[in-house]
Amino acid sequence: GESVGLHLPTLSVQEGDNSIINCAYSNSASDYFIWYKQESGKGPQFIIDIRSNMDKRQGQRVTVLLNKTVKHLSLQIAATQPGDSAVYFCAENRGTYKYIFGTGTRLKVLA
Amino acid sequence: EAGVAQSPRYKIIEKRQSVAFWCNPISGHATLYWYQQILGQGPKLLIQFQNNGVVDDSQLPKDRFSAERLKGVDSTLKIQPAKLEDSAVYLCASSWERDSYEQYFGPGTRLTVT
Numbered sequence: 413g414e415s416v417g418l419h420l421p422t423l424s425v426q427e428g429d430n431s432i433i434n435c436a437y438s439n440s441a442s443d444y445f446i447w448y449k450q451e452s453g454k455g456p457q458f459i460i461d462i463r464s465n466m467d468k469r470q471g472q473r474v475t476v477l478l479n480k481t482v483k484h485l486s487l488q489i490a491a492t493q494p495g496d497s498a499v500y501f502c503a504e505n506r507g508t509y510k511y512i513f514g515t516g517t518r519l520k521v522l523a
Numbered sequence: 524e525a526g527v528a529q530s531p532r533y534k535i536i537e538k539r540q541s542v543a544f545w546c547n548p549i550s551g552h553a554t555l556y557w558y559q560q561i562l563g564q565g566p567k568l569l570i571q572f573q574n575n576g577v578v579d580d581s582q583l584p585k586d587r588f589s590a591e592r593l594k595g596v597d598s599t600l601k602i603q604p605a606k607l608e609d610s611a612v613y614l615c616a617s618s619w620e621r622d623s624y625e626q627y628f629g630p631g632t633r634l635t636v637t
Binding site: 444446453454455456457458461501503505510511513514515516 | 527563564565566567568571579614616624625626627628629630631
């Protein structure tokens with residue numbers, strides 16, 4: 413079936429280190445991907461997006477990498493801070509404005 | 524700019540009872556989404572509105588779930604009768620237009636069915 417999934421359900425990193433959260437998708441027709449951050453008791457918040465004609469996009473402290481060959485997406489967070497602790501979801505879109513979300517990875521930042 | 528508003532924030536009901544959730548999207552947003560998020564999972568789209576018309580309700584369990592968006596602004600999602608497996612967070616999101624990729628989510632309503 414078509415799905416978006418994550419390799420690691422929980423990731424613990426030391427404050428100040430870089431974090432890498434991974435995501436695998438199964439549909440090669442997907443043309444747009446979004447990373448969301450969800451803090452406890454809140455709705456998902458847009459972090460960064462990338463279109464399928466790109467392989468890298470950078471934001472403030474975040475970078476998304478897209479490898480279409482192996483259908484893999486990653487979110488890199490530089491100098492991870494306590495405020496980055498949350499659950500991170502990748503979501504894919506296949507041009508229908510209908511998003512399919514992965515299961516999520518919980519990021520824990522250790523002081 | 525005010526965000527997406529949802530109420531109530533929490534609701535506990537017994538199975539076979541009915542419940543309704545309310546969403547007020549960001550002013551001017553034409554597209555509104557309802558998602559179901561079961562604990563430990565990502566959000567799953569239930570229904571998508573463009574103004575007051577339904578764009579996609581393919582994953583809405585229509586035997587018990589219903590939704591409406593009268594006048595193309597506020598929306599309500601209803602469950603009748605509720606089942607134990609309906610326990611989840613119900614998220615509302617909105618975007619400017621159907622072809623706008625960025626969705627803005629509300630805080631959600633946590634439903635517990637006992």
